[in-house]
Amino acid sequence: MFRQTRSEVADALEAALEGLDLPSDDLGIEEPPEDVAAVLASSAAFRLAGEVGAPPPKVAADIAAETDADELEYVDSVEPQGPYVNFLPSEAYFTDTLEAAQNDDFGHLPDRETSVVVEHTSANPTGPVHVGRARNPIVGDALARVLDYAGYEVDRHYYVNDAGRQIAVFTWAYETFDESDLPEPERESPEYEMVRYYRKGNSFLEDADADRVEEAERAIQSILQGLEEGDEETYERVGEVVDTVLGGMSATLERLPAEFDEFVKETRFMRDGSTDDLVVRLKELDEAVYDEDAWQLDLLDFEKNLVFLRSDGTSLYTTRDLAHHEWKFDNYDRAVTVLGEDHKLQADQLGATLDLLGHDTDQLDQVFYSWVNLPEGGMSTREGTGVDLDDLLDEAIDRARGEVEDRLDDRSRNDDLDAEDVERIAHQVGIGAVRYDIVSKQPTKGITFEWDRALDFEAQSAPYVQYVHARCCGILGESETEPTADDLDVTLLDTDAERDLLRVIARFPAVIEQAADEHRPHVVATYTRAIAEQFNTFYRECPVLDAEADVRRARLALVAAARHAVANALDAIGVEAPDSM
Numbered sequence: 001m002f003r004q005t006r007s008e009v010a011d012a013l014e015a016a017l018e019g020l021d022l023p024s025d026d027l028g029i030e031e032p033p034e035d036v037a038a039v040l041a042s043s044a045a046f047r048l049a050g051e052v053g054a055p056p057p058k059v060a061a062d063i064a065a066e067t068d069a070d071e072l073e074y075v076d077s078v079e080p081q082g083p084y085v086n087f088l089p090s091e092a093y094f095t096d097t098l099e100a101a102q103n104d105d106f107g108h109l110p111d112r113e114t115s116v117v118v119e120h121t122s123a124n125p126t127g128p129v130h131v132g133r134a135r136n137p138i139v140g141d142a143l144a145r146v147l148d149y150a151g152y153e154v155d156r157h158y159y160v161n162d163a164g165r166q167i168a169v170f171t172w173a174y175e176t177f178d179e180s181d182l183p184e185p186e187r188e189s190p191e192y193e194m195v196r197y198y199r200k201g202n203s204f205l206e207d208a209d210a211d212r213v214e215e216a217e218r219a220i221q222s223i224l225q226g227l228e229e230g231d232e233e234t235y236e237r238v239g240e241v242v243d244t245v246l247g248g249m250s251a252t253l254e255r256l257p258a259e260f261d262e263f264v265k266e267t268r269f270m271r272d273g274s275t276d277d278l279v280v281r282l283k284e285l286d287e288a289v290y291d292e293d294a295w296q297l298d299l300l301d302f303e304k305n306l307v308f309l310r311s312d313g314t315s316l317y318t319t320r321d322l323a324h325h326e327w328k329f330d331n332y333d334r335a336v337t338v339l340g341e342d343h344k345l346q347a348d349q350l351g352a353t354l355d356l357l358g359h360d361t362d363q364l365d366q367v368f369y370s371w372v373n374l375p376e377g378g379m380s381t382r383e384g385t386g387v388d389l390d391d392l393l394d395e396a397i398d399r400a401r402g403e404v405e406d407r408l409d410d411r412s413r414n415d416d417l418d419a420e421d422v423e424r425i426a427h428q429v430g431i432g433a434v435r436y437d438i439v440s441k442q443p444t445k446g447i448t449f450e451w452d453r454a455l456d457f458e459a460q461s462a463p464y465v466q467y468v469h470a471r472c473c474g475i476l477g478e479s480e481t482e483p484t485a486d487d488l489d490v491t492l493l494d495t496d497a498e499r500d501l502l503r504v505i506a507r508f509p510a511v512i513e514q515a516a517d518e519h520r521p522h523v524v525a526t527y528t529r530a531i532a533e534q535f536n537t538f539y540r541e542c543p544v545l546d547a548e549a550d551v552r553r554a555r556l557a558l559v560a561a562a563r564h565a566v567a568n569a570l571d572a573i574g575v576e577a578p579d580s581m
Contacts, residue, residue: 001097002510005074009040009087016066038086045083056083094490097506101561107508107568112151118144120338122159125245127195129252129389135369137258140338142439142521142573149572150516160265162242168223171241173201191248228314269323275315278323299352306349338367367519369443400430428576429463436462439573440525460529468532469577472563483557492554497541504534505565528569535562
């Protein structure tokens with residue numbers, strides 16, 4: 001109801017300001033502090049005081065007097081408070097919130113009839129996914145989920161770099177070295193087995209004598225040239241390596257979970273001729289120059305030129321990515337790319353070039369993220385010294401299992417958990433803790449993952465929120481009844497704790513809308529902490545199962561509403577909501 005109320009307030013404010021012959025271009029609608037009873041407030045009086053020639057409190061009083069609350073469904077009264085105009089909720093606001101939140105799909109917004117492709121992860125298929133890059137699939141998948149909740153038609157893509165030098169090195173190494181020359185794989189999984197060839201190849205190129213390195217470089221260049229020329233045998237050779245590694249990487253990513261609708265290979269845009277066509281058009285631009293044995297774009301506002309074709313006729317990653325983005329524009333209404341902060345220059349140059357090619361780059365948005373670090377130090381897939389994401393997830397599950405087992409004796413619920421239950425909860429809590437800890441931070445801020453914080457059942461972490469959902473399920477399970485339409489008597493929910501919980505529940509659809517519009521899924525994580533905290537206050541102050549019959553039924557409906565809000569908010573950021581803990 002928060003979204004509907006905000007729309008009502010906007011219309012009412014605009015009418016009031018017009019009635020006072022004042023400009024209504026900036027309504028100043030905002031959420032008031034927690035200690036204010038209003039759902040929404042307006043700070044427009046600050047802006048208009050100078051124009052009116054009166055102090056802001058006087059302007060606020062005039063605006064409130066001009067606003068007719070009787071015409072509003074979800075506003076009970078409009079009251080000035082100093083320089084602010086406060087909009088207090090009506091009984092209909094609480095009633096309709098309680099009713100709407102009984103639905104399993106609470107928080108899903110109407111279909112926007114807009115298609116969005118979210119490209120994320122897109123890590124080079126050269127070995128296991130490591131922790132430093134884990135933020136990309138977590139943030140990317142959470143953003144895709146939020147956009148889906150917000151009513152967009154979402155496709156999730158992984159853009160596969162299968163035409164670059166490192167893949168050529170990988171292919172050459174795979175075809176050159178025997179498995180007997182390699183160490184045992186760290187895991188029995190395709191990417192762990194294959195990465196040994198990649199590491200062996202790189203060490204060979206660094207350490208072998210000059211003649212052998214020169215011979216290897218000729219073989220590597222031949223692979224790159226074969227890809228550029230559309231040689232089918234070369235594509236098959238490279239494809240065997242890439243697809244094998246991707247299969248293993250995908251299994252790791254599914255553990256998060258992060259799944260994809262399509263793996264889009266960059267060689268696709270070489271094979272279909274779109275890269276060649278793009279190069280022709282780039283050469284025709286006024287900004288195109290041939291310098292230092294390469295075709296480049298001398299882009300305004302960039303110190304560094306964008307190289308798009310080497311002297312030997314081979315294209316670059318950015319060239320093929322430009323063709324990739326033109327394909328996105330042809331097939332989707334909007335495109336969002338999740339990128340590491342080290343790709344910002346490349347992304348800016350790509351956008352500037354697409355502008356020059358006549359594309360509407362308002363269709364394109366980039367979400368940049370900083371790295372995830374562990375206290376132990378740096379990470380590197382090339383050297384094989386990094387911390388793999390699989391290792392982090394395994395340890396998360398092990399630690400969560402220990403936490404769950406330690407708490408078994410203190411559980412108040414009478415549902416006995418067997419070993420299978422404990423294992424299920426350990427996976428839900430452990431992986432949820434990793435995912436939540438990463439997605440809950442603003443992407444541009446660097447973070448260091450710390451176990452004590454992520455798995456703290458008492459602090460505002462994933463287990464803290466998950467436990468609220470489990471508690472809701474426990475209460476409803478013990479009641480052995482599901483709330484019905486007759487139980488939605490909001491007048492029986494008249495304590496501050498009950499009304500405050502309803503206020504937080506009402507905000508959930510608006511939180512989804514904000515997170516989707518701003519491409520900030522961490523806004524939803526912040527919301528989950530707010531509703532968990534408010535539910536715990538309600539739980540402490542308002543007995544449910546022991547309440548008088550009518551109040552009991554109303555409070556059970558409130559618990560069901562909270563359960564749906566918590567479950568769907570967690571789902572929107574990809575964290576499981578356990579039924580028991």
